[in-house]
Amino acid sequence: MPFAGLLNDTRVRAFVLQLLAFAGVVAFVAWIVSNTGANLDRLGMGIDFGFLDDRAGFNIVQTPIPYTNDSTYFRAFLVGLVNTLIVSALGIVLATIVGFAIGIGRLSSNWLLARLCTVYVETIRNVPLLLQVVFWFEAVLVLLPRPQAAITLPFGANINNRGLYLPAPAAEPALWAVAIALLLAIVATVVLARWARRRQAATGKPFPIWTVGAALILLGPLVVFLLAGSPVRWEVPVFQRLNFTGGIVIIPELAALLVALSLYTAAFIAEVVRAGVLAVPRGQLEAAGAIGLPPGLTMRKVVIPQALRVITPPLTNQYLNLIKNSSLAVAIGYPDLVGVFKNTVLNQTGRAIEVIGITMAVYLFISLVTALAMNLFNARVALRER
Amino acid sequence: MRTVFVAAIIGVTAGLAAVAPASAATLDDVKARGYLQCGVHTGLFGFAEVDNDGEWAGFDVDYCRAIASAIFDDPTAVRFTPLSAAERFTALQSGSIDVLIRITTWTMTRDASLGLTFAGVNYYDGQGFLVPADAGFETVADLDGGTICVQTGTTTELNLADYFNSRGLTFTAIAVAERAEAISAFEAGRCDAFTADASNVASARMTLSSPDRFVVLPDIISKEPLGPMVRIGDDQWLNIVRWTHFALLNAEELGVTMANIGELTASPNPEVQRLLGQSGTAFGEMIGLTNDWVARIIGAVGNYGEIFERNVGGGSPLGIERGLNALWTNGGIQYGMPIR
């Protein structure tokens, strides 16, 4: 019975099964593609990315790269992408800082502080982010005055309900010297750090690398800056009839989205951090205490390095969530990738398949790159077993 | 178990592929389904809104009901799909809806490049501006350097840029996907002005907490002919939507109203006879409907004038003048093509 024998051979069965599964998926995809093709044909559309070179014709409120309404749709896409990256990057930094603070606060010996942090976490993470984004937007607008009554801040900065207006630095040629000084200081710090680590490994003598490094990087360029005669002009925002012009603007949409995203994600990061710190065995703390390490040093040298191993994978997930959640910007009109590209460009051109395809691909790409970077970091902090 | 799983996938795939009803005729699909899928605004007082009884109401909504009445003799045989500006064309292209009646401006690009087409102009509008009364704005030019709230993906967004550019004026656009968000941002002082079609602006003013603190600027900066849209390549369906509109206009011109439709079936006027399917020529059947199609429409929603008055005109809180939307016989440009 060769046929029955074949059927019972697990290798053959596995092969046939996989072939069937693969064929099924291929058939499914082919079916979708042919449907789409037929439907687009009926509309006389076809798939064509040529529209990306057409003139956009609409304005965008936050343009970190040069853009006017004469730019192309592709340029608009880039503006949206950069805006997404800006809010994601700032959000990740802020959420990490707040999250670590809250997570450690929940473990504080101060009863009141620990309770407050618990209330924070339990409130924030059980309410939909969409609501929080809208809430902060309304709050920002309610709390801030109109431009005519702007709150003046030092150095020519001011804040009103059109945004936070900061003086913008405009470089003059001699600024190169400062940039070179900064670069040199960083290189020197890296070299110094290596030397210090080797010396500590060899002799056990610690070296205050953080203090010295910070001094090098901050003071070095500052001295050069002053020697070169402060080669920066500050462009101060000026009030003109309705609005401030000039300077750097942080628009309320960005502020609200940033606050909502980082506070929301921070609640989850706090839980991750707390779990990570609790995962460090008590014996480690007791041993650190027994050899007389002060609490700060215990935290830095004993607890955090071990906690990071537990923290990193779930932290990665939180970062990825934050990036994807930044798409809720559409609710308040922050011009992110979804707002500019998926909403405005799609609606002006009607190119749904192309626009959605690009949008999805970009998010997928950002997610994969972030995951890759965090996996590398994870490999560094992971326990190296001998 | 995995075998079952895989077999199930293949089976489902084959099964779905076999379904393919393949009729490209929208009317047949609608009839088979038993109701019309109509794409409307997510919430625009006067045009499309869910009222306190949970029923959809408004100018555009009545157009959906008119088409449903023509097909099914039942103004409730409609399912409304509320769509944001950014979703509307995709929804119609993909076939999620049969007709889009959502204050959409007829432009050449939209007619030529979306795979969609306009069936007529049911509302002639233009772009207007809403500003705080105490800000001292008299004309649009006073908004130079200001911040303006607008909905994304609209013609208004493009007109705004053109208008300001061509006059050497500057502005900052806050483009928001949802109209309600744009208005609340404007009310909270995020913008100096809110801009949209004039009817839309008037409607926005009514929903503010203190309408008296806001005024509509007299300037109208663009032409915004708003009309229903259908997919290209289905002329029968295009005719149904187009002639529903013309029938509403002709009914008003001939004085056929919801109230007198019962008596007028016996009217000696040949135009009324043709309109109401009493003339012997089967006008309704020419476009795939029944001969009493107009009687069904008028009986359910009234004529164009009645729809206008009830939703946006004198009979509603909006109180918009007929203006361009008056019949051509009354100094407007609404002109129903003759049914004959």
Added chain:
Amino acid sequence: MAGEDATFLRPAPIPPRAPPRGVRGPIPWLRRNLFSSPANTVTTILVLLFLAWTIPPLIRWAFIDAAWTGEDRSVCLDGGACWAFIGAKINLILYGQYPPAERWRVVVVAVLFIAGVVPLAIPKVPGKRWNVVYLLIAFPVIAFMLLTGIGVGLRHVPTDRWGGLFVTLVTAVFGIVISLPLGILLALGRRSRLPVVRWLSAGFIELWRGVPLVAVLFMASVMLPIFLPPGVTFDKLLRAMLCIAIFYSAYMAEVVRGGLQAIPKGQYEGSMALGLSFLQRMRLVIMPQALTVVIPGIVNTFIALFKDTSLIMVIGLFDLLGMLKSATNDSDWASPSVPATAYVFAGLIFWIFCFGLSRYSIFIERRLERGRQRR
């Protein structure tokens, strides 16, 4: 810590501390928990200042200045919360546009659901198997027939009339019921010996996990018919619900995979040695262990799903949030405090459900931990 040479070690022994004075009663408790060191005292004062700054205005807004009853916006103009608005719109918020005469059907379904879930959630109640059968098979059929009116001779209520909290709950329950089994299948696929199945599952999971739900919902709501043969279309609410369910099945798969990885290899080998088939191994040995380990993760995914049902508002469905927002457009109620009240109310409702779920997960976790310690 910098500066002095040599080591991290303390050069001299720490002097012995004085014996504690009292350890019971409120004053020692305060001293221990709030004022144990200068830094601690400063923290306490700062926290108290923060509370004094935030709590009173909140209470004033929510209770003292609030308008509790009224017919229109005129009662809501003095800056406090406008609870009268919630009262006036409560039917819309709960049922959406569901026909008033038929709302008893929603209530009946809710009661049937609670009758199924409560005994399931209490560990001591017997008959879990039948309970699950009821919830997963009988209840959905009854609920579907009652809510739509199909097959039971009641008036047909199409889903475009569904709305409010009712739709939020239907979407969430549907998503939870579909995403768990689908997630288990995907997790098994991702750990399969067969490379093609493994790649396909991994690809599917990572695809969904890499894109924002807003974009996926957009595709499901307006683009889906483009991928189907002409004329084939199905209900918009169903599309959104399926979309959320599939999206979260990818997250669920990763949670379940964590549980599968936590099962010692010996369990797999042992069950194989007993001659159990794949299905038997999974059903009797692996899944009961793997799923119990990850109950907290599963519940957290449920919570995330529940919160994300609010996104269906973005595609024009009237869930709790969408209904509240559309209610705030009512010109009879237009006043500055109405949207704020609506948002706070929606937040409160979501909070109650999510917090309840998370407490329940902690309760189950504790129970399981106790079980493990006993061994």
